[in-house]
Amino acid sequence: MTGSARRRTDDSRYGEWVPLVAAAVCPHPPLLVPEVAGSAAPELDDLRAACDTAVRRLLAVDPDTVVLLGTGPVTGLIHPPATGSLQPWGVDLDVPLVPGQPDRGAVLPLSLTIGAWLLARHDARESVTAVQVAADAGPAELAALADEVGAAGDRVALLVLGDGSACRGEKAPGYDDPRARPYDQRVATALAEADLDVLLDLDPVLSAELKAAGRAPWQVLARAAGSAGGGWRGELLHDAAPYGVAYFVASWERV
Numbered sequence: 001m002t003g004s005a006r007r008r009t010d011d012s013r014y015g016e017w018v019p020l021v022a023a024a025v026c027p028h029p030p031l032l033v034p035e036v037a038g039s040a041a042p043e044l045d046d047l048r049a050a051c052d053t054a055v056r057r058l059l060a061v062d063p064d065t066v067v068l069l070g071t072g073p074v075t076g077l078i079h080p081p082a083t084g085s086l087q088p089w090g091v092d093l094d095v096p097l098v099p100g101q102p103d104r105g106a107v108l109p110l111s112l113t114i115g116a117w118l119l120a121r122h123d124a125r126e127s128v129t130a131v132q133v134a135a136d137a138g139p140a141e142l143a144a145l146a147d148e149v150g151a152a153g154d155r156v157a158l159l160v161l162g163d164g165s166a167c168r169g170e171k172a173p174g175y176d177d178p179r180a181r182p183y184d185q186r187v188a189t190a191l192a193e194a195d196l197d198v199l200l201d202l203d204p205v206l207s208a209e210l211k212a213a214g215r216a217p218w219q220v221l222a223r224a225a226g227s228a229g230g231g232w233r234g235e236l237l238h239d240a241a242p243y244g245v246a247y248f249v250a251s252w253e254r255v
Contacts, residue, residue: 019156020149020158022063022157022253023157023251024055024058024157024158024249024252025160025191025221025249025252026118026160027047027051027162027164028110028111028115028161028162030086031043032047032117033086033091036089043242046240047249050237050238052121052122054250054251055121055159058157059157062155063126063157064156065128065156066119066129067129067130067149067159068115068116069149069158069161069220070109070133070160070161071109071132071134071162071216072111072112072134073134075137076131076132077131077148078130078132079106079129079130080098080101081102081103081106082096082101082108083107084112084114084116085107095120096120097112097130109132111132111213112132115161116128118159131148133217136204136208142219146227160220162213162215163213164187164212164214164245164246165184165241166244167211168181168244168245168246171243173243174211174244177209179206179209180246183212184246186202187212188248191248191250192250194225199218200219202215202218204216214248228254233253233254234251235252236248236249
């Protein structure tokens with residue numbers, strides 16, 4: 001595929017399709033927010049710092065639009081206004097998709113709530129929209145969504161929210177599974193090398209069994225990057241599983 005612009009013929013409301021210019025991958029644990037973590041907040045200082053680095057790099061390419069992408073109950077776009085809440089995790093904190101929006105609007109799932117929180121830490125001035133993808137989304141649904149992501153603006157930067165397996169140890173949410181570490185190692189290497197084929201080849205069934213919430217968003221990223229054409233350079237900024245859940249932070253740029 002080439003990186004030249006093309007027009008989608010099936011839905012003109014999305015207008016010109018243009019290449020993705022940059023991407024960042026971050027996890028979305030509620031504990032990333034210090035108010036939720038409380039006294040345990042310092043335990044994730046390194047993760048927070050890595051996420052901040054990835055977001056800074058994303059914004060440094062001067063995108064026209066930042067698209068937040070993460071798992072949700074259904075697949076589709078969420079336009080501002082929209083608001084996420086951390087009340088289910090014990091903190092009375094609302095996170096708007098866009099600071100200063102006129103009302104609460106739609107409800108953001110956890111993944112996009114954390115994405116909006118990360119973006120707000122950097123006083124982003126770009127246009128912001130959000131995309132949620134169902135955890136069990138299949139190839140056709142992911143491909144269609146990748147087209148929509150690429151059509152979100154003239155220069156699109158993608159902030160992808162997704163955790164790895166949740167089965168890394170006996171205290172992990174999904175208990176211990178010997179398949180979890182090889183799975184996470186494969187994902188980490190793919191993110192480090194911007195290996196689209198490996199991400200696209202992730203098994204949905206195994207991913208679900210390992211409670212890897214990032215599978216569908218990572219595959220939308222891979223499809224969007226592939227459709228944009230050209231080469232991609234990746235860098236893995238963080239790879240750890242402090243609570244039995246794998247957290248990856250990566251930065252991708254076009255080359």
